[in-house]
Amino acid sequence: MKPDLVRREANHVALTPLDFIARSADVVPHKIAVVDGERRFTYAEFEDRAARLAGGLAARGLREGDVVSVLAPNGAEMLEAHFGVPLAGGVLNALNTRLDPAAIAAILGHARARFFILHAALFKLGAAALAAMEGPRPAVIVIGASEAERDAVGGEDHGDVLAKAARHPRRAPADEWDSIALNYTSGTTGRPKGALYSHRGAYLNALGNVVTFGLRPESVYLWTLPMFHCNGWTYPWAVTAIGARHVCLPAIDPARIFRLIEEEGVTHLCAAPVVLTMLIHAPEAAGLRLSRTVEVATGGAAPPSAVIEAMERMGFRLTHLYGMTECYGPSTSCFPQEEWSDLPLEDRARLMARQGVRNITLQMQDVIDRETGLPVPRDGATLGELVLRGNTVMKGYLDAPEETENALADGRLHTGDLAVIHPDGYIEIKDRSKDIIISGGENISSLEVEEALYRHPAVMEAAVVARPDPKWGESPCAFVTLKPDAEPLTEEDVIAFCRERLARFKCPRSVVFGPLPKTSTGKIQKYELRRLAAEL
Numbered sequence: 001m002k003p004d005l006v007r008r009e010a011n012h013v014a015l016t017p018l019d020f021i022a023r024s025a026d027v028v029p030h031k032i033a034v035v036d037g038e039r040r041f042t043y044a045e046f047e048d049r050a051a052r053l054a055g056g057l058a059a060r061g062l063r064e065g066d067v068v069s070v071l072a073p074n075g076a077e078m079l080e081a082h083f084g085v086p087l088a089g090g091v092l093n094a095l096n097t098r099l100d101p102a103a104i105a106a107i108l109g110h111a112r113a114r115f116f117i118l119h120a121a122l123f124k125l126g127a128a129a130l131a132a133m134e135g136p137r138p139a140v141i142v143i144g145a146s147e148a149e150r151d152a153v154g155g156e157d158h159g160d161v162l163a164k165a166a167r168h169p170r171r172a173p174a175d176e177w178d179s180i181a182l183n184y185t186s187g188t189t190g191r192p193k194g195a196l197y198s199h200r201g202a203y204l205n206a207l208g209n210v211v212t213f214g215l216r217p218e219s220v221y222l223w224t225l226p227m228f229h230c231n232g233w234t235y236p237w238a239v240t241a242i243g244a245r246h247v248c249l250p251a252i253d254p255a256r257i258f259r260l261i262e263e264e265g266v267t268h269l270c271a272a273p274v275v276l277t278m279l280i281h282a283p284e285a286a287g288l289r290l291s292r293t294v295e296v297a298t299g300g301a302a303p304p305s306a307v308i309e310a311m312e313r314m315g316f317r318l319t320h321l322y323g324m325t326e327c328y329g330p331s332t333s334c335f336p337q338e339e340w341s342d343l344p345l346e347d348r349a350r351l352m353a354r355q356g357v358r359n360i361t362l363q364m365q366d367v368i369d370r371e372t373g374l375p376v377p378r379d380g381a382t383l384g385e386l387v388l389r390g391n392t393v394m395k396g397y398l399d400a401p402e403e404t405e406n407a408l409a410d411g412r413l414h415t416g417d418l419a420v421i422h423p424d425g426y427i428e429i430k431d432r433s434k435d436i437i438i439s440g441g442e443n444i445s446s447l448e449v450e451e452a453l454y455r456h457p458a459v460m461e462a463a464v465v466a467r468p469d470p471k472w473g474e475s476p477c478a479f480v481t482l483k484p485d486a487e488p489l490t491e492e493d494v495i496a497f498c499r500e501r502l503a504r505f506k507c508p509r510s511v512v513f514g515p516l517p518k519t520s521t522g523k524i525q526k527y528e529l530r531r532l533a534a535e536l
């Protein structure tokens, strides 16, 4: 390399989302950046509050690489933490608000959290978690709590911390590989693991979101997705990067969502398919046709094509994303080909229900044979494991070298999702490896059976799991929630409906009616259903 062509300060700087807030505060300082109930903050105020949070944390001894855990609903403080914590050199650990105190205590301990920022709305949960901790406790900062509550946990008031703090000087991380966030997996298949994200990965995934989801400076983004789920799929950084507006939403409430869409002029939102199902069946949705198109990105679980169709009929435009905690959330999307727009909605919805192709910021996606590690044929039929590679794959798991090696073996992230790859290169997930049903030696995709069930006009939600079967080893067992106004159905009705659409061996052999247990990130708890099915 000639000496004049080396990397130097002028041409090589660390990639970091911290630049996004600095730029937006410079470029659109007076624009409303954050709407949170009655509160509105401009970009200048948003940036200033984040810089003061960073200053306050630094003054209280936060050191490079220390973890700051936050237990708060989707609100201004959680957004500010996405910038303030890393600005001070810390690593943000956004906690799932639906965990129990013991699980939160375990995470605070495992992460060796130095600070714990706790919102009054979740005070009881946070206080119980602190009480359940065995090792050293983090310093506590409480948002909006009473003096008595603060005293009970020995906490400082968040507002006071910000008011008294000096702004932290703007800085880039020493290295773009430094950690910006720590996100724990849901742990349904084992003990929760803490996936570490880098500044570089967060920067790239956020910009990938801006492009994939078509965010513009005039966009208004509604926070229907929990910010604790893969850092809200990196949208706190994405929306801020383009200088668009965040509209916070502390809890899912369809009436409020429809109202905010109108009142705040919402243009974009992300939500798991279960939230879309809630919107479709909300009383406010009856006969609704939005006055303008609202973009919705969905993922986190497979959206049945019937759900995509019903949303599009209301005037939403859907983007289907796939991802996981280990890859900063969204990594693939069902990129719509131009010719699809001429298809009838039902056919288009079926194509869109596939998980699609790699996002711009991901280098490689493929489906491999689990034995040989070689790519499966692009025939839409051969099942293999989905693997990913690129700059938006996690650094690894905190303090879990063996699990990290397994997840990132031979240069690929092993997702544990079983998929096929179609001749057009689009992937379609058939199941989590543990959810596939093996009946008489044949694989049955639970998602394929669910897709058929969702086509029944009386079905609101459906999930299919393996039930032990003396003859076949396993057989499909369907759990079905009917629409509130639907006529009752019998087990035979459901099985007969499936027989018209599926090969006989794939049809459920038992059907259970009732509500479905869900996780806080919108996944149906299949392990719970498997337990129930085994007891039938």
Ligand code: AMP
Residues within 6 Å of the ligand: 185, 186, 230, 298, 299, 300, 301, 302, 303, 320, 321, 322, 323, 324, 325, 326, 355, 415, 416, 417, 429, 431, 432, 521
């Ligand atoms: P989490 O780490 O909690 O975000 O969960 C990631 C898992 O959710 C993936 O490994 C998939 O099993 C599932 N998942 C996410 N997005 C989709 C999607 N669009 N379709 C089907 N499954 C999905």
